[in-house]
Amino acid sequence: MMQSIDLRGRTLDTLALRQLIPRPVVDVAVASSSARTLIDDVAERGEDALVEQSERFDGVRPLALRVPQSHIDDAVRSMDPAVRAALEEAIRRVTAASSAQVPAASRTMLGDGAVVEQRWHPVDRVGLYVPGGKAVYPSSVVMNAVPAIVAGVRSIALASPAQKEHGGGVHPTILAAAGLLGITEIYAMGGAGAIGAFAHGVPSIGLSPVDVVTGPGNVFVAAAKRLVKGLVGIDSEAGTTEILVIADESADPRLVAFDLVSQAEHDEAAASLLVTDSETLARAVTEVLPSVAAGTAHSERVRTALAGPQSAVVLVDDLSAAAAFSNVYGPEHLELQVADNDALLSDIHSAGAVFVGPHSPVSLGDYLAGSNHVLPTGGGARFASGLGAFTFLRPQQIVRYSGPALSEVADHIVALSLAEALPAHGEAVTARFTPPHAD
Template structure:
């Protein structure tokens, strides 16, 4: 079932690996001409345009954008006890991890009377997008809201698609998750129009724009985020889910197979890749994937993803090359199933999140590991990080020098300003009674 990429017999370069490794593609550029008019229309007409696009694309139009408080309360009251308990456990774990991420201000003294203090200011208002197409994602509510709360963000809105089967309001489990976290502002809007409405707001409808938009979504959401970037900040342009499993002969082929399948059920474009130097393991995993993929509820979706060109098995000569290939792939999720798995994991440098050993599968991180599941995709883990408390904080430097401290460094500033032919910079120093050397 899984396509084979055989790189044995050579030490592939980074350039070769980027070309040879299985990789899905979601062409954001291709949908920009479709999405740009939507963004422009919502920017001009606000909520009425956003609701009209929702009716056109999704066949549903809620009574208004903002979900009434009583609808949110009813969703929480109707939540099944076992789901509520699971959400509460996940909330506690995610909050513990993200609270520990918050950095503290630090002052550096460069000389007597010369200090630079770095402080961290939370983004004032954020828009947190929670998708709702082929599945319901209360976990994405947790992963977006909790880090923003721990950063100290004072105002936030969760934006999520309305659903025909729930009277035009979002899925009740999404609303219940919002209620458990104390989120009072939820907008029943999805897709590109949601991102545009978050960016531009609508004063007449009482919808205040945000300063930053975060959260995963489909290619249209990604395109809209690209278009509004600069009007607001964004976290990333999310692509389909992906998993890379780095494994050796010690790995359990059934566990590797079920973990590959677990991510394939997200989407037909999801990517599941095994990277190994063991031909025997590769054969066993492929057989287990073939045997098990058809048994899941989302079998058609999973089999389509697993059989696509974005998924497959990569065979290499040795562990060193396997590590290099895994780093070149830079997966959203990377699992390590090897001997000395922690040591191998420490050698990896490119991954959204790394899951170590047979008892740390990716679904643990999707729900209740405490880590965040909004992670960089499509190889962007080479330079991007996942969502965290840091995402919602702005580091700002406070520079404070007294006269003596400025006098000490002033001649050097004057010299550099002259070298750069920016004499007014030097004059600003000289005006304070300081001369060059």
């Protein structure tokens, strides 16, 4: 069901490992041309382009691009009590964990009257994207919105694709989750066009441009976020999901198989990888995988994902080699299921989120761990982090110097300004200590 990659007995540097890493055939770069066309169309034609894109990609004309408040209120009222209770608990946990991500203001005294302060200030407005497609993601509403609320963002807009099954409206569970969080600005739009709408604005439906766009999506959403970066901020290119499990002979092969399947059910292009130094465990997992996959609701999708070029069982010499492979891969989700998880954790540097031990499955992080499930994919964890309150905060430096404090460094400023052939910089300082010329 899954390809096998045997790296035992091979000494591989970072470049060689990158060339061996399994990835989806379709990547963000390939989708960029199509995403650019969709974004440009929205920037030029606004509402008409969004409606046409919904009809083309979602198979339905939106009931209304801007969702009426009555639809949100109705969704909250008719929400399944069990789902509501689960979402309220998720909101509580994510709020607690996100609150710990807000740095305290700091004040540095560099001398008498010489102070540099640092504060963390929220952006004014954000656009939160919640995907549709093969599943419904009220959990993504929580994961996107709660950190923004905790950060103190003043204005929040949310977009999710129109659903054919709901007459062109946004899925009611998405609306209900947003309603629980007090979000009232919701749009029935999806894909690259929605990202373009957030970045450029659509005046005819009251959508003002945002400062930051966040949220997961398919490869076209990830490509769109890459294209608008610079015009707006983004969290990361959170594309098709990934799980990498590092396990040794102490791991339960049945649980490893369930975890690989749990992420494979997202999409046919989802990546599921097992990296192990135990051939016995690898064989046991591959033997149980078919039955676990067959027993789940989306078995065909799971089988396609597990058999794809992006999924594999990777055999390595030892756990140090497993950590090295994982660090080069930079997985969205990394599970550690080995005899000494803490020792292995010290060797891990690149992962969107790390799940330690047999009772910390990725599914926990998807919903109720308190951590955020909007994470970088496609190797992005090597240089980017997952979504958090910090995504919506900007560090600002505030400089307060007295006259004597400025005088202490005036000669240094003049010396550096002359060295850089920018004498007016120094003159702006010395002017403060010399009387103005007489007329």
